Amino acid sequence: MVNYNGEFFADNVAIFANNNRAFKYGDALFESVRYVNGTLFFWEDHYFRLMASMRILRMEIPMEFTLEFLEEKIKKTIESNGLVNDAVRVRLTIFRNTGGLYSPTTNDVSYVVETNPMESPFYIIQDDRYEVELFKDFYxxxxxxxxxxxxxxxxxxVAGVYAEENGYSNCLLVNTDKKVVEAINGNLFLVKENKVKTPPLSDGCLDGVIRKNLMKIIAGSDELDLLEESISPFELQKVDELFITNAISGIQPISKYRRKEFDTKVAKSLVGKLNARARIGN
Structure with a gap:
């Protein structure tokens, strides 16, 4: 079941017309949230990022769009799908309502909540082969x-198609200054000895929820030093570890980039702290 503005529809029922602005112009935002045992992981961070993004895109924020309102709508959707006791991947999409061409005739919005069951209730480290390559066709x-x-x-x-065609698990994206900024589906961290580096938002990377929380964990560590600095492609083969973060997978270690194979020691030490932070809230 899909929740569209508070009404529930079966997954195979068409709920959008051809003039939907998310379809025609990509005029939409979304949040991917992990749910476990009644808890939406890092929900406040997701919510406030969404509200800030709506303001930047000049979308009208409905008065009822409180933290509690959207949480209730998400949990009702989980309940309607019989997933209350499962680990669930939630996608909340907000899009501007129909009207206009590039310039909209309204800034009012609608929402859709989708849910899918997941196997693991908490973030775990996957030790499978995970090879990446730079994607340089577009920036x-x-x-x-x-x-x-x-x-x-x-x-x-397009980067995902490139990765699939060439047998890679993921690709690393670069900005117009040829700096490495993120992966296809998450933020990038690299580890060299006791230093953990991630690109600054000014380089164009996603303002990720897990990125934000992991930076707080690292900054509060006695063993690790956090650096928020640009990453050159030439650094990638000189570091001890590379890993990707997002709200669904948590931490995904990269096992290989070109001729370099990487350790997972720091990633494994951080995943437990990330789970603990998720359970107790922000």
């Missing part, structure tokens, strides 16, 4: 729009 812009989680993801889609 990420260094601007605030690149920080937002919008449905304008054609660069990521």
């Amino acid at each position: 990420v812009n260094k601007d605030m729009l690149s920080n937002l989680k919008t449905t304008n993801k054609i660069l990521n889609v």
